[in-house]
Amino acid sequence: MKITVLHGQMHKGSTYNITKLFLEKLTDKNTEIKEFFMPKHAPSFCVGCFKCFTEGEEKCPHADTVQPVAKAIEEADLVIIESPCYALGMSGQLKTFLDHMSYRWMPHRPHPRMFSKVGLVISTAAGTGTRKVTKALQDNLFYWGVPIIYRYGKNVSASSFESVKPEKKSQIEKDVTKISAKIVNQLGRVKPGIKTKAMFQLMRLSQKSNNWNPTDKEYWLKQGWLGRVKPW
Ligand SMILES: Cc1cc2nc3c(=O)[nH]c(=O)nc-3n(C[C@H](O)[C@H](O)[C@H](O)COP(=O)(O)O)c2cc1C
Numbered sequence: 001m002k003i004t005v006l007h008g009q010m011h012k013g014s015t016y017n018i019t020k021l022f023l024e025k026l027t028d029k030n031t032e033i034k035e036f037f038m039p040k041h042a043p044s045f046c047v048g049c050f051k052c053f054t055e056g057e058e059k060c061p062h063a064d065t066v067q068p069v070a071k072a073i074e075e076a077d078l079v080i081i082e083s084p085c086y087a088l089g090m091s092g093q094l095k096t097f098l099d100h101m102s103y104r105w106m107p108h109r110p111h112p113r114m115f116s117k118v119g120l121v122i123s124t125a126a127g128t129g130t131r132k133v134t135k136a137l138q139d140n141l142f143y144w145g146v147p148i149i150y151r152y153g154k155n156v157s158a159s160s161f162e163s164v165k166p167e168k169k170s171q172i173e174k175d176v177t178k179i180s181a182k183i184v185n186q187l188g189r190v191k192p193g194i195k196t197k198a199m200f201q202l203m204r205l206s207q208k209s210n211n212w213n214p215t216d217k218e219y220w221l222k223q224g225w226l227g228r229v230k231p232w
Pocket of ligand 1: 009012014016084085086087088089124125126127128129156158159
């Protein structure tokens with residue numbers, strides 16, 4: 001099994017440590033884990049040139065840093081995205097990377113392998129905001145085509161993992177064990193549900209009448225998705 005992790009920060013605080021707890025539960029000796037830390041692995045902001053949409057992702061001025069991460073996402077069975085809550089949202093450095101992945105959203109060129117993956121999104125906050133973060137991360141995975149997405153948000157009432165109260169830590173461990181068991185159960189047998197199928201169908205209709213972006217349209221034609229072929 002392959003797991004790709006996008007860490008929304010460089011430091012090893014509560015969010016990182018909870019992610020590590022998940023990895024401990026989810027891995028065995030056959031698991032291959034690839035981890036990326038933002039902004040180290042994708043440091044550049046999107047400049048809004050539209051080249052990824054209209055000319056292809058390799059034409060992005062930051063393709064050299066974005067594409068290795070995009071490839072690791074495509075190859076993974078489980079994609080984990082995590083971020084601490086900053087100002088009621090995800091970290092800016094993670095958003096910067098996710099902006100670069102907009103070309104993989106269903107209205108453009110979703111990768112066929114995304115439709116059989118499991119996603120897990122994780123966030124911590126001191127008091128409030130993890131719902132907004134995990135929802136935004138879930139939205140990204142959903143629009144990439146990932147059909148099964150687990151969300152875990154925890155108000156840790158702390159600024160470091162060391163200062164999280166023991167009773168909270170033991171609750172976190174219980175939660176992680178429970179969610180990990182569900183994930184293990186899903187891996188390798190994922191089928192898109194009605195929401196993913198409906199969104200794909202809507203995007204398919206939009207591509208049929210697409211006369212504004214030949215790069216996207218050619219991609220859908222090449223996949224066979226404007227005919228009878230489906231990515232699942
Ligand atoms: C710049 C910044 C903004 C923050 N904004 C929020 C917030 O909106 N809501 C909240 O409850 N906690 C907020 N916090 C606290 C962190 O979300 C919280 O301590 C979190 O557990 C930190 O995760 P980490 O240990 O992985 O860095 C903020 C912290 C920082 C540094």
